[in-house]
Amino acid sequence: MANNNPASSRRGALAPLSTPRVAITPNRRGVSGEPASGHPSASARRNNVATTPHARAAIRAMDQRRAALFTPGRARRRSLREQRETPRDLLRNLSRVLAPTSKIVSSSSSPDYSARDNDSLPPFAEEGEGDDDDDFPIERPRFSLPLGPEEDDDDDLKPPRLSGFEEDNYTMQSIELPRRAVTDNLIRSSLGSIRYSDYMGPDIQSDDNGIDSGFFPPPALDDTAEMMMEEPAMIERLDADEARRQTIGGDSVFGAIEIPDVGNESTFVMAPVQSPVRDPTATEGFEGLGGDSGPFDDIDDDDDDDDDVNEPMEMPDFGMEDEANDETDDAAVNNISTIEETTLLRTASLTRNRGTKRKKGKKISRYGIEYPSLPANVVKRLATTFAKTAGSKGKISPDTLDAIMQATDWFFEQLGDDLSAYAKHAGRKTIDESDMITLMRRQRQTNASTTPFALAQRHLPRELLQELRMPVPVPSKPPRKKSRHADAEGEEEEEVT
Amino acid sequence: MAPGQKMYPRATVKKIVKAHSKCNVSKNVDVMIFLDYVLFMQTLVKEATIDSKQAGERNISAKSIRKVTPDTLAKFKG
Structure with missing residues (x-):
C-alpha cells in the first residue's frame, strides 16, 4: 500500500482537490518531496476508509491544512522573490542582461579579482544557477571596486571616517576602557591591530586582493615586524589612533573616577538617612x-x-x-x-x-x-x-x-499663605469663600462626589452650617446641595472604614 | 458637643488667618476655614493613631503626631 499510494493519491484522490498542490508540486521536486510524499499516503489510506462524501470532504480539509503546513517551499519561493526585488538583485539582473555586451568591462577590473571570484563563488552559488557563474565576475568587481579605491587612495582621507567609528565605539565601550588603559603603553600597537582586525577585517578579506592586501593583513595578524616595514602607510592612522587613545585614556580616567561614583551611589543609600533629618x-x-x-x-x-x-x-x-x-x-x-x-x-x-x-x-x-x-x-x-x-x-x-x-x-x-495667594491672584484683598472652596478642592478634600456642604454637614454643628449656607446663594452651590445627601452617606461609609 | 456650646471661637480663627495672610477675611469664610481645620485634625489624628499603633502604643503619642505632621501638612497644602 505504502509504495503504491503516493502516486495514486497524487493522481486520483488529491488531484481534484488541490489547485494549491498543483502549485506546490514544483516545490516538492526541489525541496519537500519527502514529507509531501509521506502524507498523501496516510490520506490515501483514509480515503480508502472514508466512504461518505462528508468524510471525504473532511479528509480533504485535513489534507489542505497539511498542505498549508508542510509546504515550506512556497514560503521559500516568496522569500526568494522578495530577495530578487532588492537593488542588489536588480543590479544582478542588469548585469545578466548586460553581460554578453559588456565583456570589455572585465578588462577594467584588475586581473586579481578573477582569482577572488573563484573563491567567493560558493556563497553565491547557493542562490544562483550554474549559468550565472559566467556573469558574476563582472558584477563582483563592482562590489569590490568602490571598497578598494577607498582604501587605496584615501589613506589620508580615511582617518576621519575611522574616527567616527572609533569614537562611537569608545563611547560605547567606555566601561571596558579602564582595563585597557592599564596596558595602554605596551599594547597600543596591538590594540590598533585589533581594531583594524575588527573593522577592517572584512575589507581585508574581500578587498585586499588588490594593492592593500599587503598593508592590512599583517597588523591584523599581529606581525609587528611587518608593521614596522610598512610604517609609511600606517603611521598616519596610528598617530590618529594614538591621539584618540590618549583622549580615550582620559575617558578611561573618568571611567576610573566613575568607580568612586559607584561609591557615591552607595551614598544614595544615605539619602533615606537624610529624611530623618527632616x-x-x-x-x-x-x-x-x-x-x-x-x-x-x-x-x-x-x-x-x-x-x-x-x-x-x-x-x-x-x-x-x-x-x-x-x-x-x-x-x-x-x-x-x-x-x-x-x-x-x-x-x-x-x-x-x-x-x-x-x-x-x-x-x-x-x-x-x-x-x-x-x-x-x-x-x-x-x-x-x-x-x-x-x-x-x-x-x-x-x-x-x-x-x-x-x-x-x-x-x-x-492655610493663610494659600488663601492670601488665591485672593491676590484673583485681584482681591479679601479672602473669599471661593478661595476656600478652591483650597479645599486643591487639597482633594472636595471633589466631584464630595461637596463642601457634605463635609460641613458632617463635621459642623447646625448653626455653623446655617452660617455657611445663609449668606451665599451663589448659583454654584444649589447643585451641590442636590447631590449632598447621597454623597454624605457614601462618605460616612468611607470614613467608617 | 454639648448644646449651646460654640464649636470654636470664630473671632480667633479670623484673627489667625488674617494675621497669616495679611488679607481681610470675608464674613463667613471662617466657617469653611474651620471645616478645613477639622478635616486636617481628622487626618492628623487618624494618621497618628495608625502610627502609634504600629509603634505598639495604646494612645496617641506626641512622637507619632510629630512624625505624621509634615506629611499631613503637605497633604493640606493648597
Whole structure:
C-alpha cells in the first residue's frame, strides 16, 4: 500500500482537490518531496476508509491544512522573490542582461579579482544557477571596486571616517576602557591591530586582493615586524589612533573616577538617612515650643486657654469638660478653684505658665501681625473625638496636645499663605469663600462626589452650617446641595472604614 | 458637643488667618476655614493613631503626631 499510494493519491484522490498542490508540486521536486510524499499516503489510506462524501470532504480539509503546513517551499519561493526585488538583485539582473555586451568591462577590473571570484563563488552559488557563474565576475568587481579605491587612495582621507567609528565605539565601550588603559603603553600597537582586525577585517578579506592586501593583513595578524616595514602607510592612522587613545585614556580616567561614583551611589543609600533629618527639624520646632512650656505646662496651658477663651465663648468650659478627660477637669478645677491637688511641679508650671502663656498666646506672623493660637480646648476636643473614631482610646496626653497645637499653628500658617495667594491672584484683598472652596478642592478634600456642604454637614454643628449656607446663594452651590445627601452617606461609609 | 456650646471661637480663627495672610477675611469664610481645620485634625489624628499603633502604643503619642505632621501638612497644602 505504502509504495503504491503516493502516486495514486497524487493522481486520483488529491488531484481534484488541490489547485494549491498543483502549485506546490514544483516545490516538492526541489525541496519537500519527502514529507509531501509521506502524507498523501496516510490520506490515501483514509480515503480508502472514508466512504461518505462528508468524510471525504473532511479528509480533504485535513489534507489542505497539511498542505498549508508542510509546504515550506512556497514560503521559500516568496522569500526568494522578495530577495530578487532588492537593488542588489536588480543590479544582478542588469548585469545578466548586460553581460554578453559588456565583456570589455572585465578588462577594467584588475586581473586579481578573477582569482577572488573563484573563491567567493560558493556563497553565491547557493542562490544562483550554474549559468550565472559566467556573469558574476563582472558584477563582483563592482562590489569590490568602490571598497578598494577607498582604501587605496584615501589613506589620508580615511582617518576621519575611522574616527567616527572609533569614537562611537569608545563611547560605547567606555566601561571596558579602564582595563585597557592599564596596558595602554605596551599594547597600543596591538590594540590598533585589533581594531583594524575588527573593522577592517572584512575589507581585508574581500578587498585586499588588490594593492592593500599587503598593508592590512599583517597588523591584523599581529606581525609587528611587518608593521614596522610598512610604517609609511600606517603611521598616519596610528598617530590618529594614538591621539584618540590618549583622549580615550582620559575617558578611561573618568571611567576610573566613575568607580568612586559607584561609591557615591552607595551614598544614595544615605539619602533615606537624610529624611530623618527632616524629623529633627520638625521636632526642633516642637522643642522650641517645649522651651516655652514644659511638658507639665501643657495641662496648665489648657487651663489657661480655657480661662481666656471660654469667656468670649460663653462658658463652653463645662460642656467641654464633660467630654474631655479627667485630667483637663482636674486641671481646670485647679485653675478655677485652686484646689490643692496641685503638686509642686504643677504649681511651678502654673507660675511659669502665667509668664510663658503671654508669649505663647500671642505670636507674630511673618507679616508682623500678632495672632492668638487656637484655644487648646477646642483642639483637644477635636482631637479626642477623632481619636475615638480612629479607634484609639481617645486620651490625649498633654505632650501630644502640644504637638497637635504646633501642627495647628503650622496648618493655619500654611492655610493663610494659600488663601492670601488665591485672593491676590484673583485681584482681591479679601479672602473669599471661593478661595476656600478652591483650597479645599486643591487639597482633594472636595471633589466631584464630595461637596463642601457634605463635609460641613458632617463635621459642623447646625448653626455653623446655617452660617455657611445663609449668606451665599451663589448659583454654584444649589447643585451641590442636590447631590449632598447621597454623597454624605457614601462618605460616612468611607470614613467608617 | 454639648448644646449651646460654640464649636470654636470664630473671632480667633479670623484673627489667625488674617494675621497669616495679611488679607481681610470675608464674613463667613471662617466657617469653611474651620471645616478645613477639622478635616486636617481628622487626618492628623487618624494618621497618628495608625502610627502609634504600629509603634505598639495604646494612645496617641506626641512622637507619632510629630512624625505624621509634615506629611499631613503637605497633604493640606493648597
